[in-house]
Amino acid sequence: MKALSEKEINEKLKNFEGWDYHDGALHTVFEFENFKEAFSAMTRIAFEAERMEHHPEWSNVYNSLEIYLSTHDADGVTEKDFELAEIIDSLVG
Amino acid sequence: MKALSEKEINEKLKNFEGWDYHDGALHTVFEFENFKEAFSAMTRIAFEAERMEHHPEWSNVYNSLEIYLSTHDADGVTEKDFELAEIIDSLVG
Numbered sequence A, B: 001m002k003a004l005s006e007k008e009i010n011e012k013l014k015n016f017e018g019w020d021y022h023d024g025a026l027h028t029v030f031e032f033e034n035f036k037e038a039f040s041a042m043t044r045i046a047f048e049a050e051r052m053e054h055h056p057e058w059s060n061v062y063n064s065l066e067i068y069l070s071t072h073d074a075d076g077v078t079e080k081d082f083e084l085a086e087i088i089d090s091l092v093g
Helices: A006-013 A035-052 A079-092 B006-013 B035-052 B079-092
Strands: A020-022 A025-031 A057-061 A064-069 B020-022 B025-031 B057-061 B064-069
Touching: A006 A020, A025 A079, A035 A057, A035 A064, A035 A079, A035 B035, A064 A079, B006 B020, B025 B079, B035 B057, B035 B064, B035 B079, B064 B079
Parallel strands: none
Antiparallel strands: A020 A025, A025 A064, A057 A064, A057 B057, B020 B025, B025 B064, B057 B064
16 A cells, blocks of 8 residues: 555545645544544444554544544555545544 | 642552653553454443543554543542543553
8 A cells, every 4th residue: 555645645635525634644623512422433433444454543532533544554645544534424424 | 629739649649550640631541452452441431431421531543542631620630530540440450
C-alpha cells in the first residue's frame, strides 16, 4: 500500500465532507447528542476497523469524537484510509 | 463537588499505581495485547462512566489507551475522578 501524495489526498478529499488533511492524516471531528451516542458510534467503527485490520487514532470527550486516519506502514495516507473514512461516514452519517 | 488541592491529589495518588497528575487531570496509559483488547476495556469503562455520569477524556491508538480524568464543573480533580480511576483499575487490572 503506497502513500498518496498531498495533491492526490486533497483531490480525493473533495468527496469527503467534514474531513481534512491534518498532521499527515485524514482528520475529522464528530459531535453527538451525548456520550452514549458517541460511544455507540465508536463501537460500530471499532468492529469495521478490526475487520479491516486498519485502526483509527481517535479521542473522545463526552459527545465529541476526533479521528485521525493514516497508514503506519506507508508513513502516510493510503487508499485504505479513504476506505475506512467512507465506512465511518456511512456508519455515522 | 470541590476540586482537590495538588497536595491532596498527590497524597491520594500514592494509592494509584500507574497514574499521575498531568495537565490538571488524573492521567494514565494502558497497553493491551491488541486493538480488540483495548476496545473491550474501553467498552467496560464506558458503561461505568455512563452510570456515574462522569466521563473520561481518552484516546486510543491500536493497543494503547490514554486516559485523563477531571471534573469540568469543578475545574479540577475531585473525589469523583478518583472514584472512576479506582473503577477503571478494577476493570482493567
